[in-house]
Amino acid sequence: xxxxxxxxxxxxxxxxAACAGIGATIGAQVAHAQAPxxxxxxxAAQIGDQAFTCGRSYEGIGSPASRxxxxxxxxxxxxxxxVDESGKAVPVRLEQDGRWQYRDVALLxxxxxxxxxxxGTAETRDVVTGTIPPGRYRGLRFTxxxxxxxxxxxxxxxxxxxxxxxxxWSWQAGYKFVRIDLGSAGRPQTIKPGEPMPTFGDAEGSxxxxxAIHLGSTMCSSGGRxxxxxxxxxxxxxxxxxxxxxxxxxxxxxDLKALLEGVNVDVNQPKTPAGCMSSPNDxxxxxxxxxxxxSFGGKASEGQRFxxxx
Amino acid sequence: MPLSHFVxxxxxxxxxxxxxxxxxxxEPFDWRIPSxxxxxxxxxxxxxxxxxxxxxxxxxxxxxxxxxGSMACADCHRQSRAFTDGRPVPVGxxxxxxxxxxxxxxxxxxxxxxxxxxxxxxxxEQQALLPLFGETPVEMGxxxxxxxxxxxxxxxxxxxxxxxxxxxxRAGAIDLATLTRALAAFQRTLISAxxxxxxxxxxxxxxxxxxAARRGERLFFGERLECFHCHGGLHFTDSLVHSRKPFAESxxxxxGLYNLDGKGAYPQQNPGLAEHTGRPEDxxxxxxxxxxxxxxxxxxxxxxxxxxxxxxxxxxxxGGRAAGQGRRSPLxxxxxxxxxxxxREKADLLAFLNSLTDRDFVAAERFANPWKEGPNAxxxxxxxxxxxxx
Numbered sequence: 088x089x090x091x092x093x094x095x096x097x098x099x100x101x102x103x104a105a106c107a108g109i110g111a112t113i114g115a116q117v118a119h120a121q122a123p124x125x126x127x128x129x130x131a132a133q134i135g136d137q138a139f140t141c142g143r144s145y146e147g148i149g150s151p152a153s154r155x156x157x158x159x160x161x162x163x164x165x166x167x168x169x170v171d172e173s174g175k176a177v178p179v180r181l182e183q184d185g186r187w188q189y190r191d192v193a194l195l196x197x198x199x200x201x202x203x204x205x206x207g208t209a210e211t212r213d214v215v216t217g218t219i220p221p222g223r224y225r226g227l228r229f230t231x232x233x234x235x236x237x238x239x240x241x242x243x244x245x246x247x248x249x250x251x252x253x254x255x256w257s258w259q260a261g262y263k264f265v266r267i268d269l270g271s272a273g274r275p276q277t278i279k280p281g282e283p284m285p286t287f288g289d290a291e292g293s294x295x296x297x298x299a300i301h302l303g304s305t306m307c308s309s310g311g312r313x314x315x316x317x318x319x320x321x322x323x324x325x326x327x328x329x330x331x332x333x334x335x336x337x338x339x340x341x342d343l344k345a346l347l348e349g350v351n352v353d354v355n356q357p358k359t360p361a362g363c364m365s366s367p368n369d370x371x372x373x374x375x376x377x378x379x380x381x382s383f384g385g386k387a388s389e390g391q392r393f394x395x396x397x
Numbered sequence: 398m399p400l401s402h403f404v405x406x407x408x409x410x411x412x413x414x415x416x417x418x419x420x421x422x423x424e425p426f427d428w429r430i431p432s433x434x435x436x437x438x439x440x441x442x443x444x445x446x447x448x449x450x451x452x453x454x455x456x457x458x459x460x461x462x463x464x465x466g467s468m469a470c471a472d473c474h475r476q477s478r479a480f481t482d483g484r485p486v487p488v489g490x491x492x493x494x495x496x497x498x499x500x501x502x503x504x505x506x507x508x509x510x511x512x513x514x515x516x517x518x519x520x521x522e523q524q525a526l527l528p529l530f531g532e533t534p535v536e537m538g539x540x541x542x543x544x545x546x547x548x549x550x551x552x553x554x555x556x557x558x559x560x561x562x563x564x565x566x567r568a569g570a571i572d573l574a575t576l577t578r579a580l581a582a583f584q585r586t587l588i589s590a591x592x593x594x595x596x597x598x599x600x601x602x603x604x605x606x607x608x609a610a611r612r613g614e615r616l617f618f619g620e621r622l623e624c625f626h627c628h629g630g631l632h633f634t635d636s637l638v639h640s641r642k643p644f645a646e647s648x649x650x651x652x653g654l655y656n657l658d659g660k661g662a663y664p665q666q667n668p669g670l671a672e673h674t675g676r677p678e679d680x681x682x683x684x685x686x687x688x689x690x691x692x693x694x695x696x697x698x699x700x701x702x703x704x705x706x707x708x709x710x711x712x713x714x715x716g717g718r719a720a721g722q723g724r725r726s727p728l729x730x731x732x733x734x735x736x737x738x739x740x741r742e743k744a745d746l747l748a749f750l751n752s753l754t755d756r757d758f759v760a761a762e763r764f765a766n767p768w769k770e771g772p773n774a775x776x777x778x779x780x781x782x783x784x785x786x787x
Contacts, residue, residue: 308673
């Protein structure tokens with residue numbers, strides 16, 4: 088059902104961007120004759136068949152099966168297209184609401200800052216809204232991540248939703264495309280405000296952050312030169328493709344349980360960030376990164392598992 | 398060293414850069430620096446003003462910028478230690494140890510690339526995001542808490558008028574842009590150029606340094622020790638940009654501290670430049686730190702693993718610590734070949750390095766904590782914690 092395409096190479100991303108531009112031009116011409124129609128694409132955050140809620144625990148996650156308590160669940164999507172009956176991908180022109188959507192990027196946010204969800208916002212968002220030329224559409228395609236052209240702009244002056252500090256990834260010169268944090272049975276999250284901080288010299292301080300899943304581009308230096316990155320060795324953007332999708336009836340489910348298939352969330356490779364923060368040398372990212380639909384450690388993804396249609 | 402070898406090494410290790418934003422003509426801002434010293438480059442979107450610098454100084458010394466109110470920027474960058482913290486590595490508010498040593502902020506405005514080994518961090522405005530909001534490691538722990546931060550700054554009796562004076566074009570807006578720009582403006586004023594060696598070298602005061610320091614100077618700038626190839630220039634580092642230098646230069650070198658696998662591997666948490674470029678030859682390459690005030694900034698190296706200046710000289714004398722342990726890294730810079738020093742020569746070299754200490758800089762009131770009472774009064778003064786035994 089799920090056909091995966093990894094936008095691994097920046098050249099391919101540029102082609103996609105160029106296609107989107109052409110599509111927009113065509114769309115504009117069509118729109119001249121017929122007004123664009125509103126379109127809403129609904130998303131849901133689940134752990135298996137259960138809805139994600141801050142503060143709730145979920146059993147049977149990962150391998151071996153563990154119990155987890157997620158404390159953040161946000162991700163950026165971009166380059167959203169509907170695919171028409173001829174197979175042509177037509178870009179959705181996102182509503183520019185000054186909050187959740189900017190240019191062709193949208194933030195989806197399922198945490199409400201309650202309970203253990205300490206780094207997020209009280210507001211939540213489960214839809215992408217925009218317009219598209221009238222037509223008969225049967226498929227959905229989008230990118231998980233922030234497009235390269237926006238990922239490396241000055242984040243101190245970026246517009247919403249690219250100005251949330253908890254989604255900054257300043258060390259990697261970009262944004263966290265996905266932020267899902269969780270405590271697990273083996274790696275509980277024990278950092279809470281108001282509680283005594285760990286004593287100085289606690290070399291295992293990072294263990295207190297549980298198991299973090301931060302997807303983003305890495306190795307973004309342009310060959311060691313000091314200028315805005317011109318490419319990232321590991322773009323880590325996944326193209327998600329659903330050939331059959333009915334916007335009026337169906338929902339795109341982001342399933343944390345499926346993402347963690349084959350992942351041991353109770354351990355952390357020593358001297359690597361807690362969980363998987365997309366580091367190319369972090370064994371905790373395998374097969375997690377490939378479950379996102381991007382290659383990792385020289386191994387191609389066997390198909391993304393994070394998203395499905397309900 | 399043969400010239401061809403020298404050129405090859407320079408080409409391999411040095412990125413010569415053009416067109417870095419920010420080399421703009423200085424505004425009529427009084428830098429209060431010696432006339433021989435070119436002022437720092439200032440980014441066009443963050444012109445200098447006294448009001449902005451004063452705001453940045455308040456923020457720099459304000460512990461309320463951290464999640465639990467325990468840590469100001471100044472707590473890892475203490476003026477008395479030339480804005481370092483005296484520890485091998487800093488520890489954030491959650492107890493997490495940073496992987497790398499807190500760098501001196503002296504002359505940070507002259508650096509085209511910031512931190513130890515991240516070629517993407519080219520502006521102080523951008524770098525400020527890391528300690529404030531970074532999570533790998535957590536330092537001040539403010540990720541996701543910027544709205545609370547702005548809210549208390551707006552409600553504070555001190556800050557709103559300071560922001561209004563500093564950012565009239567933004568009507569005193571208190572947000573990420575103004576916060577980071579004020580911090581950057583203050584840091585650009587942290588200029589150290591009044592050491593005895595400066596008086597000797599640039600102001601022709603022959604007696605400003607001792608005869609031993611002058612002998613040490615010759616060793617430092619000689620081909621036997623080769624120190625100056627990387628620690629050369631205005632600020633004793635080969636990474637430099639300023640207002641009269643439109644072409645920024647920056648370089649990263651492997652000094653042979655580690656060779657874990659026979660191929661030059663560094664510990665996993667500190668691969669250096671290779672973390673960002675992915676190039677195997679960039680393993681263990683870190684940006685050359687300035688040697689100004691070096692006598693005040695122990696312990697040394699990117700991970701604080703060299704305790705004293707004497708030990709740092711021994712490291713280079715041995716051709717890199719790994720070589721001293723019989724495992725010279727194949728990635729060691731060709732400038733780190735090793736040398737022999739007599740005890741007197743070593744004392745001379747130390748005398749020279751000590752002549753780079755700028756007492757005016759570490760005492761200057763304009764760089765000091767402006768908070769005279771309340772919880773911020775201790776910021777940057779007392780170490781937050783005692784030094785950890787390594």
